[in-house]
Amino acid sequence: MYIVLMVGQSNMAGRGYFGNPLDTVSYDNIFSLSKDSVWVRARNPLHHDKPEASVGMGITFAHELAAKSGRNVKIGLVPCAAGGTSIEQWLNNSFFGHTGNFYLYDNLIKRARKAAKSGKIIGLIWHQGESASASGRSVGYQAKMDTLFRRIRKDLDNPELPIVAGEIGYFLSKRTDCPEWQKVNESIVGLKNSLSKFDVVTADGLTSNPDNLHFSAAAQRELGKRYAGIFYQLVFGDK
16 A cells, blocks of 8 residues: 555645535545544545545545556555644644644654554645745744654654645635735745755645635645646656
8 A cells, every 4th residue: 555644734634615526436446544543445524623624635636646656556545634733833743622632743643653554655745834824924934844844754764755745825815814825835835945855736726715715626636636746756756
């Protein structure tokens, strides 16, 4: 089993609205580590961070990744995202007291090590940054991401763990409380200059829910495809 860690805040957890038959599809080769740390056949919602967890990018990502591999592989997703969480909360291993009742960083490492008993962790996908787009919040965001990702690699004993991050939605420009969204995206892209085995997925052209904060279900499916393309190249492109 190829195992991929899913980390970040609500747009990684998924807030797209159900309504398309594609959002209820599951595949016999795609699995998810449940909130009880048991492998189950993956289906939306993959996360159970908050009651509003719904359609995310994970299943489309895994299906595309399996198809690109051209081999008879199983994909194991490890959902660890938590809605509303900041980069500082991940760095500080803050307690997440919603439906999860866990410490953010400890939960990630614990679930990763549990999953690794069933296969090989081939990478991590990250989507977070909306909470850093408020006025004055984007300062130092790139350095904080760098610190977090290096820590994850160290604690998982994988110094070259491939990591793919996604830009936050361009539709945040419509919100008055997210004036630094472009600075956040510049930080995410800028990390490519300092961190090895790291790449970025563009959010250009993607649509949102009416809140102009969360990606729509259609955008989540497209994100899954974009993540899979970048991730596959990063992990397998030189083989």
